[in-house]
Amino acid sequence: DAKTTQPPSMDCAEGRAANLPCNxxxxxxxxxxxxxxxxxxxxxxxxxxxxxxxxxNEMASLIITEDxxxxxxxxxxxxxxxxxxxxxxxxGPLASGGSYIPTFGRGTSLxxxx
Amino acid sequence: GAGVSQSPSNKxxxxxxxxxxxxxxxxxxxxxxxxxxxLGQGLEFLIYFQGNSAPDxxxxxxxxFSAERTGGSVSTLTIQRTQQEDSAVYLCxxxxxxxxxxxxxxxxxxxxxT
Numbered sequence: 001d002a003k004t005t006q007p008p009s010m011d012c013a014e015g016r017a018a019n020l021p022c023n024x025x026x027x028x029x030x031x032x033x034x035x036x037x038x039x040x041x042x043x044x045x046x047x048x049x050x051x052x053x054x055x056x057n058e059m060a061s062l063i064i065t066e067d068x069x070x071x072x073x074x075x076x077x078x079x080x081x082x083x084x085x086x087x088x089x090x091x092g093p094l095a096s097g098g099s100y101i102p103t104f105g106r107g108t109s110l111x112x113x114x
Numbered sequence: 115g116a117g118v119s120q121s122p123s124n125k126x127x128x129x130x131x132x133x134x135x136x137x138x139x140x141x142x143x144x145x146x147x148x149x150x151x152x153l154g155q156g157l158e159f160l161i162y163f164q165g166n167s168a169p170d171x172x173x174x175x176x177x178x179f180s181a182e183r184t185g186g187s188v189s190t191l192t193i194q195r196t197q198q199e200d201s202a203v204y205l206c207x208x209x210x211x212x213x214x215x216x217x218x219x220x221x222x223x224x225x226x227x228t
Contacts, residue, residue, distance in 0.1 A: 034216065043118075043205050043219030044157070101147070101170065102217065104157040 004088045009109045018075040020108050022088030025069045031092040033064060034102065035073045037084040044087065044104070047073065078112045085109050116140065118220035120206050126226045127196055135191045135223045139208030146189050147209075147217065148181060150202040157205065163189060196227045 005023040012018040024033065034049040048055055048062045050071070055062045061074040075082050087107040119138045127133050139146050148160040159173040163183045174180070178196075183189040193200055203224050207217040 036217075043207070043222050044217075046216040046218060049216060101159050101162060101173075103159075104149075106156055 004090055004105065006086070006088050006105070006108045008106060009111070011111045011113060012075075012078045014080055014112055014114050015077055018078040018082065018110060018112065020073040020075075020086050020088075020110065021070065022073070023070045024088070024090045027068050027090050028092065031090050033062065033068075033071050034089040034091060035060070035062065036087045036089065036104070037082075038087070038107070039081075039084040047086075078110075080112050080114070083110060083112045118206055118208055118218055120204075120220040120223050122223060123221065124224045124226075126228060129198060129227055130195055132192065132194045133196055133225065135193075135204050135225070137189045137191070137206030137208075137220060139187060139189070139206070140218055141187075142210070143208035143218070144186065144211050145209040145215075146183060147207045148189070148191050149205045149207070151205060151222070152202045160191070160204075193225075196225075198227045201225055201227045 003026060032049050032051050035047040036044040037047055038044040047059050048057055050062045050064055052064060062071060064071045085107040087104050089102045091102055118140055121136045125133055144165055146163040149157040150160060151157050161168055161174055161181050162170045165186045166183050178194045181189060181191045191204060203222040205219055205222045207219040209215045209217045
């Protein structure tokens with residue numbers, strides 16, 4: 001599975017959009033981009049994933065560049081409860097040799113301040 | 115519906131004692147993972163189950179660690195002769211099938227070895 005690079009920390013004002021970048025320049029055509037977050041003292045929580053097209057759900061939006069070498073997770077109206085570590089992971093389907101073990105790196109520590 | 119549950123939520127044990135940690139995955143999820151997370155660190159993969167079998171035990175740090183899964187559901191992680199370096203949060207996750215779909219994590223068990 002491709003490696004990812006994320007900034008170690010970011011901050012955002014409450015009510016503003018939080019845009020978390022992720023670089024995955026070695027991503028291959030059938031690998032998906034997954035995002036998870038981990039709020040302090042809790043287990044990681046799945047947020048969203050995508051392959052090529054932009055995705056949106058009730059938690060966030062995922063914007064994937066046309067060349068798929070990077071993506072941005074957008075929290076449109078950040079709240080204090082969105083303070084967490086955000087992990088970007090790239091995984092391929094098992095059938096094509098992708099790993100069933102997602103590799104969680106250090107992620108981005110997002111602090112939302114009043 | 116019910117999420118992944120883990121018990122106990124906290125465990126304090128003396129060095130040299132054995133401990134058992136339990137994970138109840140989401141009903142119908144065939145894949146189950148164990149990770150551990152030391153303070154301020156990322157997630158360290160321990161073991162993966164597909165149904166009752168464990169195709170990958172490569173992450174178990176020593177032969178003091180073992181895990182089993184019965185009936186394709188509940189899993190138990192056992193640590194024998196605990197050491198202080200075993201202190202960590204032990205996280206369990208499950209996913210719907212074959213391990214290549216999104217994972218849902220439990221709240222973790224915080225193990226402290228004194």
